[in-house]
Amino acid sequence: MIKNKFKDTEIGEIPIDWDVKKLGEISNITMGQSPSSKTYNYEGIGEPFFQGRKDFGDKYPKITMWCTDPKKIGKKGDVLISVRAPIGDLNIAPINCCIGRGLAAISHNDLENNEFLYYLLKDSEKRLLSIYGGTGTVFSAITKGNIVNFSIPVPPLEEQEAIANTLSCLDGKIECKNKQNKILEEIAQSIYNEWFVNFNFPMKLIDENFKEEIGYKDAGGEMEFNEELGKEIPQGWKVGKLKNFFKFIKGKKPQKLFENYKNNFLEYLTINSFNSCEKQYGDPKNKVILKELDLAMVMDGASSGTLYYGKNGILGSTFSKIELLNNKFSYEYLYHVLRHYQKIISENTTGSAIPHTDKELVYNIKIPIATSKLQEEFTMISKRCRLQIIKNNIQNQQLSEIRDLLLPKLMSGQVRIPLNEEKIA
Incomplete structure (x- = not known):
């Protein structure tokens, strides 16, 4: 049986075996840079190009533009975060892509998969906005320094993977029904x-x-x-x-x-x-x-x-x-x-x-x-x-509600996924 013990930190209570770190300590951050508009095209020539959040979907962006001379690259699987108004929106890069100045790409230093970072930042969005954006819904921008120095809860790597797998499994079912x-x-x-x-x-x-x-x-x-x-x-x-x-x-x-x-x-x-x-x-x-x-x-x-x-x-x-x-x-x-x-x-x-x-x-x-x-x-x-689409949508809504209920509990340690009990306090 896992017994949760907590400690007080600058970001609130977290499990005693978790750490608080700066996002820049566990990830690599690439700020976007917009190439010349002369290099944009809609014919699929070059790299897919995401200027900002306008093409964001539920989890993955829709490709509508390409670029023949990219300045900054987000790699497949990187977390894409909107850094210009409105800030904080998230997607995952479905393929290597050119990123404009409205985005940053974030990748985990120690895990091949960036799903944990994606869900961590989704859960941290309100805190990110309260620190760097004020109280409104439209904000100016966040800098690389803001992202690097943003404090986050960090579970052990094995638990990070387990959290990401649990949440991405729910999102995978939703995506499957959306494709259907x-x-x-x-x-x-x-x-x-x-x-x-x-x-x-x-x-x-x-x-x-x-x-x-x-x-x-x-x-x-x-x-x-x-x-x-x-x-x-x-x-x-x-x-x-x-x-x-x-x-x-x-x-x-x-x-x-x-x-x-x-x-x-x-x-x-x-x-x-x-x-x-x-x-x-x-x-x-x-x-x-x-x-x-x-x-x-x-x-x-x-x-x-x-x-x-x-x-x-x-x-x-x-x-x-x-x-x-x-x-x-x-x-x-x-x-x-x-x-x-x-x-x-x-x-x-x-x-x-x-x-x-x-x-x-x-x-x-x-x-x-x-x-x-x-x-x-x-x-x-x-x-x-x-009627089948309606049935799928109802099931997706239920899955989304489960995911959204689990997300803050998993990211705060209120709910823990059973692993090797000796490794979890």
């Missing part, structure tokens, strides 16, 4: 594109005499030119504007929000709550309520035009709920219609300082309208994918 969700989304969208954009839906869905797996266009299905769209569509299909099938209902923020759940309250849905485990709750009275299979679109800000499938809660003020006007479309079918036009919607926002989704542009998009039979068949396929 992405595949399910791509499958459904690929089917939509094949059926309703390429018009190569299975012939047997409209002609029972067809037993072979052959598409409408491949089988020489009859097409007719439509002047409104300026292209050929399957014979018998109609054309309509999206405003005939749905309307936007603007979300509304509750007067008061609470960090903890209260009776009859619902989660307040913002972009952060969709993308992470951040939660606030409010009174649903006279608010726009979203359910799991409803659709919402971001109407204001940098993410304007982005679509989200529902999540039970009160819809935030930067969103609009998408409400069907009739039963001619299903939410499943409409979701993939709007995803098909996502780029057009996102690139044609209104407003100069703050982008806004152009509702009239969306309403006036003209689309070929498939037969009810095809829509129903597609809805069944897509809904199966969607």
